[in-house]
Amino acid sequence: MYHYTDFDGAFLKERNAQFRAQVERRIDGSLTEDEFKPLRLMNGLYLQLHAYMLRVAIPYGTLNGRQMTRLADIADKWDKGYGHFTTRQNIQYNWPELRDVPDMLDALAEVNMHAIQTSGNTIRNVTADHFAGAAADEVADPRPIAELIRQWSTDHPEFQFLPRKFKVAVTGSENDRAVIKAHDIGIQIVARDGVIGYKIIIGGGLGRTPMIGKVLHDFLPQEDLLPYLEAIVSVYNLLGRRDNKYKARIKITVHENGIEDIRARVDERFALIKPLFTGIDQQTLARIEADFAAPDFKTASEAPYHHARQHDPLFRSWSDTNLAKHKAPGYAIVSISIKAHGKTPGDATSYQMRLMASLAKRYGHDELRISHEQNVILPHVHKEDLPAVYAALKAAGLGTANIGLISDIIACPGMDYCALATARSIPIAQDIATRFDELKLEHDVGPLKIKISGCINACGHHHVGHIGILGLDRAGVENYQITLGGDGTQDATIGERAGPGFSADEIIPAVERLVLAYLNLRAEPAETFLQTYTRLGLAPFKSALYPETQTATAA
């Protein structure tokens, strides 16, 4: 874990004091809403449909038990006893009152947390592989450079008024769990002949114009990282369009100018600014890397784990879906599902947060992660302790064995909370999960990612869902469009639109028809939904979705 310096602490304290004064001036009428809005957004405070919403950054999704406990305390004291984990590894509070927000920010600062740059046209919270530092398939832990980028981008004077928001994701593994190709900048740590470097991908993004990122540099030397990133954002800052909000993201800049042109401009800018980086960034990185040293992994017997697998079918089912391979012998990565069937995806109660914090302290080297798929991870748990961890999770409604399955749905807040939404997402996610739980089919169906967005901005990543659902307003009625075959991994693919949308009543049966069609179409049980789709294409799934059309044509 990164340890805040005196500078970090003083910076947050001053920033929070400034915001407290700004809130006071808004309440006493000295500031109009037009004057106050950019100030509150810089501090993560939105005004949503029914209330304010405070978006707190969880940098690269990493936090410790004390921080998670504080998030629970804040939920109890100033909100409604829960928090919502988001696809940018943040947590959102849906019901804060304006007067309380400065106190909430002070409470966060006490545990080295903040809400800075969780909104606005700035470089947003840097996301990372949620298995960082634990995954068996990792070249290097991506969090040190994520922290370096956080420090560099926070309050960066050149980048406070970019043409549009700017999102950076980092992974240290070829298996991309951080959707780096759908980010403004995606960084993959790679090794060549034993030397570490970075593959830099730019111009990816979802939203209204989904694009897969393009490789700008295939092996950037370590010491060039910050000057190179600064060159990219600098080129975008000047070249990116400010005349049209919908064409302002770097994906459009890259698309309109071409990757070659952008590369030439970045190289030119890089040559100019590189000498200004005197090596302090590398000294800082070295200090950060020390903070992220792996914990002292223990050696213990795996017998309790094997015993529980043999004798407890529920534990076996959970360990089949919710564990991933750890780099240390005897250890596992535990994904805690925040997707109990019928509940709101990503919502954890304060009780659940405290429980997860205490499990992390007791069994998990005091580390937790938030995944972009809205689940919580205990990255380092020895197999010896898994039966105890599972028992505690299950008792708190956190033992759902569904990671990567059909009910492990990403859903944005949609029109239940969001002022931008055009339709609801949460009830659709709840109904799909409940329906497939009733059918008892999800383990038979196997890996299947459903992702739901309540508007075209695609916070729910629907374009990269194997089944994507986009909620729209069609003539004053909620309408849900389906895309198929999307993929958010290293093989990133934008899903293909299946056809006309469905009403709120029709969408659950439509998804059910799709999944049943897959079960009939798959070559063998091991062939996943995505593999079947890739093999057969849209046509057979389209017939399942629109049976009436088929009948009409045949007649």
Added chain:
Amino acid sequence: MPKPFTPKVITANALLEGDVIYMSATGWTRDLARADILTDEADADLRLIEAAAQTDKVVGVYLADIKDENGVPTPVHFREDFRARGPSNYAHGKQEAGKQEQF
């Protein structure tokens, strides 16, 4: 012939708590049923200007289309329906007891 004027209510969010509020005969209310139904365009525009001037109490004032159902304003669009009712996944906001009183 000019287009007939769709009845409207004045709505906004409360500055301090963010809740959806409406203009009634006696001031702001959390309850759409108590909102004043505006049927005259010139009157609606004037009332909107007056309401929007209360910048130390409210945020984002606008006119929302409604249907007049025997004197009770009812949302035309589903977004206004959700604003008037609150979220569908929890009984929070307006669905909590005691939240319908005068603002």
